[in-house]
Amino acid sequence: MKILVTGAGGQLGKELRTAFDNKNITEVTYCSHADLDVTDPDAITSRLRVGDYTHIVNCAAYTAVDRAEEEKAACLAVNTTAVENIARAAAETGVKVLHISTDYVFDGNTNRPYDESAKTAPLSVYGNTKRKGETALLGLAPDSIIVRTGWLYSPYGKNFVKTMAALRDKGATAHVVSDQTGTPTYAADLADAIAAILLAPTWMPGIYHYSDEGVASWYDVAVAIYDAAGKGDLVVPISTADYPTAATRPLYAVLDKTKIKRTFGITIPHWQCSLRKCLNKLIDDGNA
């Protein structure tokens, strides 16, 4: 197995290094945005030919969900067109693609966890471009694996958990949306699941859903973060209507993970346990 990881400088890309090292997956080339621009089809094609890879794990994405409403072309280029480039080059060279997508391909008008066959109906530019990326990939390279996830956080980059931990440490009150439901996902857990998929005896193409276990609102997550420092009462619930954002988000974005658990025999940690691990890591690293 010889793996190329794109977008390796992001949250998931960084966690993949640790997960792969732990599982002794050693033949890996990690390419950050500066190393490999996935929107450049020639760069992708030549990289795949020269590298003689067996797999590409595409962690590259345009993830600024609100900014995407203004920067539609930039978002489309990374989340759709680049995925087409990767799919074409992979199909030509026989490289297997593992791509990451999002719970924001759904509209959230339900109260039951989404399985992989659920109808997609993205509400935002980001969600739309991710869905188009999925469709392009499965059309051009049907042997691919897509893992949809949601509410990703880690000690790296910018994310909700780090923002809340920083506010908490300043002693600031946080007004947090309590009517959007999903599951926070520690990028380290997703990285472990990706390692398990790659190490499975058989490559099992298709779409899979992965988040950590359990269900929460953003408010619940913020309370857990503040409460870890005994400050839970500084978090105030508000409604989505009270916190307008450029992009519309699904109110209910819980993923059904039955398929990924059964297919790859993985167990998934509860979000509260993983959140504690990440908060402890932030303290150890001096970030919180």
Ligand SMILES: NC(=O)c1ccc[n+]([C@@H]2O[C@H](COP(=O)([O-])OP(=O)(O)OC[C@H]3O[C@@H](n4cnc5c(N)ncnc54)[C@H](OP(=O)(O)O)[C@@H]3O)[C@@H](O)[C@H]2O)c1
């Ligand atoms: N974050 C979430 O809450 C969330 C939720 C659901 C699904 N996902 C999906 O999970 C995956 C990983 O997300 P993440 O949180 O790790 O994202 P992230 O931290 O934003 O990382 C994405 C990486 O892609 C890179 N990138 C952007 N444009 C690129 C290009 N043209 N060529 C190569 N690299 C490029 C970025 O580099 P620069 O920063 O240097 O541009 C960044 O390092 C993505 O597919 C995302 O859509 C994320």
